[in-house]
Amino acid sequence: MNEAADHPIVARLKDSFGDRIVESHSHRGDTTAVVDAARYHDAVRFLRDDPQCSFDFLTDIAGVDRLKLKRKPRFEIVLHLYSRRHNVRFRLKTRPANDQDPVIDSIVDLYPAANWPEREIFDMFGVRFERHPNLQRILMYEEFVGHPLRKDYPVNKRQPRIKEREIPDDRPGMLF
């Protein structure tokens, strides 16, 4: 992987965020910048609003647990952005500092599309998103213990059967 400091978008980011852009690289034509968790929300806003970037479309958010890569910090949030105006894709990453209780800003206020993917990362990796409107598990059930995509979650682990949930009295329609 090569350094990508001279890539125009990375250079724009570095102009505004300086050494808060902790890393950048280019691999097989994909350009990546890594921003410090403290300036993550600002960097995303910058990429969306800056006319030379104007990444108006959030393609996807992924989480990565770097436990077995033996890197610190452990968790990584990976944003894939697309700019309709420039027809360019870009990858922005950030790493929540605390490995025990990883917390990061939610970007639902910038991209409504981030709502469900952030819930999925919360579900699968246990990364909490601050100011998320509805941070609940999405694919797994509420009673599930642990976060299945973490590298220390065994692939063949079994979960106990859950108790039948009570139907709340105040939601009569739920009987159907």
Place this chain on the structure above:
Amino acid sequence: MIDASVQPAPPETTTEQLPASGLTTRSMLLNVGPSHPAMHGVIRIITELDGEKVVSADVEIGYLHRAFEKECEVVGWGQAFPYTDRLNYVSPLMNNVTYAMGVEKLLGIHPTERCDYIRVITCEISRITDHLTCVAASAMELGAMTAFIYLMKAREYLYQLVEELTGARLTVSYVRVGGLKADLPSGWLERLNQELDKVLKVIDEVDVLLTRNRIFIDRVKDVGCISKETAWSLGFTGPVLRSTGMARDMRKDEPYLVYDRFDFDVPIGAVGDNYDRYLVRMEEMRQSARIIRQAIEQIPGGAVQVDMSGRPLTGAQMVDAAKMGMTADLLLRTVRVDPTLEGTDRESARRVNAQARNVVLPPKEETYGNIESLMNHFMLIMEGEGIKPPPGEIYIATEAANGELGFYMVSDGSGNAYRVRCRPPCFYLMQGLDKMIIGGMIADIVATFGTINMIAGELDR
């Protein structure tokens, strides 16, 4: 025990006093799904109703979660293809192709031109089967059973071709990293051309049945509308986005494979209602047929089955000869493989596979014919070995039938994927479902849901 004297007012429902009679009305919660006859796919929508109007809706997913991403981390790169079949099971070939393109991008290799054409053809067949299923199901849910039967008949023509090509209707696993399982069977392209005529005829028949049908239009026009801006901000892609009037198609904007060599149009809608989505899908099927026709014209490589010598061996004879050490002859003679393995012989493999020994299995003549290829074969099959992309990360996306299908892959240099993230198009479409059904009638939920074409396999992974 229910205490009848206590009647707590539900906090999320609205209460309204009717002025004339003094009676109060209260909105009602109705739970739709996860297992409901009208929901094709397991999904739950908790709706709040005011009469027949939907006041609010809460969409719950996850009922078909099968740990696709976790499983990808424990098997080799090349072993994930059967899992990708089961993402969007109405167009499995597209998932195969996208996944293979992702691993190839990680490896930095590229298969042959003929392989690209075959991939385009299979992708466009999948797009047609996907749209046929979607239009058929949404028409059936509105009571148009005839259209459903007609379109299923058309889909069957294509499924039979897919079966002939891959050996399976749905669980195809046809694509390989660096190429394909096998080249096209002989005469397959001609049969595809003929079957396309039949499919297009059925599409025209359904066009006559539905497009200007007053009952159909009344049920779908101006129902389930979504604006261009909302759809874009919610991550919508594919036909649902195009129905809102945005001409975003990755085959045009960021051409992959050989899509830049074809002449085709991108149909767009105007208001983003169910009718527009129906029209966009109908037109996209015709455009896909156009692409397939051009690909059949342009595909390089000529006839598939070339008789190499006068004395072809059978597969069993080849294995016997190899066991007895008579391998010198094998490399010079062509092997007549079993019909189920048609297209996997050495010449065919050379036409469709990348010249990358660290990725592509050697053809069987060579595996049995010389020690190097045998070792090559073992090195790709043994546990802990296999395809080993160099450390790095990539994102690959293609225009699948439902929208942008993407894979984010991280390799740590070992034989297993470190992380595979699938971006399913439905996931983002379903995120916006509540916006499309709130304010509408309860009877339109299923109609709108049908035109979104949710596939639970890729939604929940």
